[in-house]
Amino acid sequence: MSSLPLTSVEDRLYVLRTRWEGYTADGSFEHFIEFAVAINSLAEHFNRLRLPGLVRLCEGLENAALAKLGDQSAHPLPQQDIVSLQRQLDTLLGAVGTSRAPVPVRRAETPSTALKEIDWVKPRSVWVVADANGHELAEGLSRQLHYFGFQVFQLCWDCALPQAEAPLAVLFVPSHTVAQPKDLARIEQVRAACPASQLFFLGVRSEIDPIVVLMRAGIDVTIPADEQSSTVLSRVLDLVQTHEQEKHRVLVVEDSRVAAALIQRTLAEHGIDSHAIGDPGTLLEVLRDYRPDLILMDMHMPRFNGVEATRVLRQMSAYQSIPIVYLSGESDIGMQVEALRLGGDQFLIKPFNPVLLAAVVKTKIARFRETQRSSRVDGLTGLLNHTAAKARLQALVAAAVEPARITVAMIDIDHFKSINDTYGHPVGDQVIRGLAWLLKARLRATDLIGRYGGEEFIVALPDVDPEMARNVIDRIRTDFAALPHAHPGGVLYATFSAGISVYPEVDAAAGLTEAADGALLQAKRLGRNRVEFAFA
Ligand SMILES: Nc1nc2c(ncn2[C@@H]2O[C@H](COP(=O)(O)OP(=O)(O)OP(=O)(O)O)[C@@H](O)[C@H]2O)c(=O)[nH]1
Numbered sequence: 001m002s003s004l005p006l007t008s009v010e011d012r013l014y015v016l017r018t019r020w021e022g023y024t025a026d027g028s029f030e031h032f033i034e035f036a037v038a039i040n041s042l043a044e045h046f047n048r049l050r051l052p053g054l055v056r057l058c059e060g061l062e063n064a065a066l067a068k069l070g071d072q073s074a075h076p077l078p079q080q081d082i083v084s085l086q087r088q089l090d091t092l093l094g095a096v097g098t099s100r101a102p103v104p105v106r107r108a109e110t111p112s113t114a115l116k117e118i119d120w121v122k123p124r125s126v127w128v129v130a131d132a133n134g135h136e137l138a139e140g141l142s143r144q145l146h147y148f149g150f151q152v153f154q155l156c157w158d159c160a161l162p163q164a165e166a167p168l169a170v171l172f173v174p175s176h177t178v179a180q181p182k183d184l185a186r187i188e189q190v191r192a193a194c195p196a197s198q199l200f201f202l203g204v205r206s207e208i209d210p211i212v213v214l215m216r217a218g219i220d221v222t223i224p225a226d227e228q229s230s231t232v233l234s235r236v237l238d239l240v241q242t243h244e245q246e247k248h249r250v251l252v253v254e255d256s257r258v259a260a261a262l263i264q265r266t267l268a269e270h271g272i273d274s275h276a277i278g279d280p281g282t283l284l285e286v287l288r289d290y291r292p293d294l295i296l297m298d299m300h301m302p303r304f305n306g307v308e309a310t311r312v313l314r315q316m317s318a319y320q321s322i323p324i325v326y327l328s329g330e331s332d333i334g335m336q337v338e339a340l341r342l343g344g345d346q347f348l349i350k351p352f353n354p355v356l357l358a359a360v361v362k363t364k365i366a367r368f369r370e371t372q373r374s375s376r377v378d379g380l381t382g383l384l385n386h387t388a389a390k391a392r393l394q395a396l397v398a399a400a401v402e403p404a405r406i407t408v409a410m411i412d413i414d415h416f417k418s419i420n421d422t423y424g425h426p427v428g429d430q431v432i433r434g435l436a437w438l439l440k441a442r443l444r445a446t447d448l449i450g451r452y453g454g455e456e457f458i459v460a461l462p463d464v465d466p467e468m469a470r471n472v473i474d475r476i477r478t479d480f481a482a483l484p485h486a487h488p489g490g491v492l493y494a495t496f497s498a499g500i501s502v503y504p505e506v507d508a509a510a511g512l513t514e515a516a517d518g519a520l521l522q523a524k525r526l527g528r529n530r531v532e533f534a535f536a
Contacts, residue, residue: 009049012045013042013093013096024086027076029072032069036069039062040355043058043059043062053198054092057091061092124168125153125164127153127161127169127171138154140486141233143484149441153167161189166194169236172199179213191217200236205224234433249290249291250275254278257278263296263327264276266352269354275290281303297326297327298326300330306339307342307343307344323364324344325360326348328347345364346360380451389451390509393458393512396460397503400503406502407461408501409499410516410519410520411439413496416455423487428455430486432455436457438479439459446463459473473531477495480494496529500531502533506534
């Protein structure tokens with residue numbers, strides 16, 4: 001199997017098509033494994049690009065392929081299985097073709113130093129399908145989505161679907177909390193027309209049966225009746241975020257060099273970085289330097305076995321939660337259970353199935369990172385918290401090589417105390433969230449966005465001309481001032497002030513925040529609702 005450096009959707013689609021052609025030409029099991037690996041790689045990529053509809057289609061195809069992986073003697077597959085897989089593959093390829101969103105995909109892939117102004121905005125469309133009684137909620141949501149840069153099509157429950165490209169999301173706003181047969185028919189129609197879009201159903205009753213019925217019809221996310229508008233907005237905005245995904249790192253502890261090479265090759269084919277050691281005696285040193293997200297541990301090795309090494313790690317606070325997966329020829333169930341009791345997370349048997357190995361590694365790492373992430377993000381906004389934002393800025397500065405420039409802005413909502421005093425804390429929180437969402441929607445995945453304090457935010461924009469960065473922040477300022485925030489008596493409007501400093505004019509992280517804070521103070525002094533440069 002070759003491991004191409006896959007950088008784009010095109011690369012992955014090409015590999016998927018050729019792997020399938022390879023399999024249909026000779027029916028070999030080896031080619032089928034390559035096909036399954038290629039689907040998994042595409043699914044991963046769509047996941048990173050936050051395209052859940054396409055992920056779902058990939059996973060459907062992947063599941064169908066995995067079902068045929070268990071029995072090598074079943075290959076070449078009978079014609080009816082080939083036809084069925086071909087149909088699923090065609091649906092997937094068709095959906096990719098019709099749901100292309102070149103601007104965000106390209107943006108996330110290649111943060112460029114030559115960004116044009118338009119690249120900073122992520123234009124996407126959303127369809128809002130409302131029943132007569134859901135009209136008011138639909139109207140409010142449409143307005144908010146519009147303010148966040150979405151093109152919104154409002155549709156009545158029975159009218160024809162727009163002849164436009166498939167939307168990022170479809171919001172169904174019904175008038176009752178349990179879906180009726182006609183609602184299900186409508187959902188199925190939209191699902192068929194937009195296989196890659198994320199379908200939301202609002203105002204559902206929080207019970208299992210009605211939710212399962214909706215999911216079977218094609219709904220991806222149901223939102224309970226309370227807190228509808230803010231939840232929907234944050235879920236839709238979340239879809240346009242492309243999380244910066246560090247490569248998965250796996251430490252392979254394996255005394256057989258042949259086995260280690262085989263494992264590393266499989267991991268590399270799934271885009272997973274790895275490092276192998278043959279002697280568990282060097283484990284602590286390597287963990288410190290390599291900082292893996294997961295350890296693949298052999299059971300039987302000279303000097304200590306894998307279970308003893310795991311027990312040692314579990315006694316150290318730094319390694320209490322790192323996933324440890326045993327990969328061993330040990331077939332004694334009693335030994336396997338004992339190994340899990342003593343600190344392992346999973347047991348995989350050698351010879352291993354490469355697709356299963358990659359799936360286990362990736363899902364375990366995803367959970368591990370999610371837990372790690374929750375200690376770094378702010379609960380109200382989902383942005384980096386103060387400590388994490390400071391650390392990220394330090395890392396950006398440390399990695400900057402001249403002539404790279406980094407623009408740092410401290411942003412503070414104006415007269416926020418009086419918003420709290422007049423409308424109450426929950427409305428104040430909503431204003432904070434509104435600004436967080438606007439920043440997330442407008443800045444790149446590679447930019448740092450953090451909540452620095454109560455109503456103070458920090459952003460850092462690497463690799464861009466400071467004047468352009470200032471324009472971007474200023475545009476966000478104008479748009480924030482026009483953003484309506486709902487309160488029980490109507491809507492309110494808020495503004496922010498910002499101070500900007502630039503690396504390398506100021507060459508340390510602490511200095512950058514201090515200088516930007518000074519400029520922010522100046523912006524407040526000069527009347528608020530403005531952006532000021534430090535040392536201007
Ligand atoms: N609702 C809400 N309020 C918060 C939060 N964190 C801090 N605050 C409030 O934010 C307010 C900040 O007010 P000040 O620092 O006096 O500044 P300001 O009223 O924004 O005035 P200027 O910055 O000078 O324009 C205080 O009343 C804090 O209680 C939060 O998480 N939620």
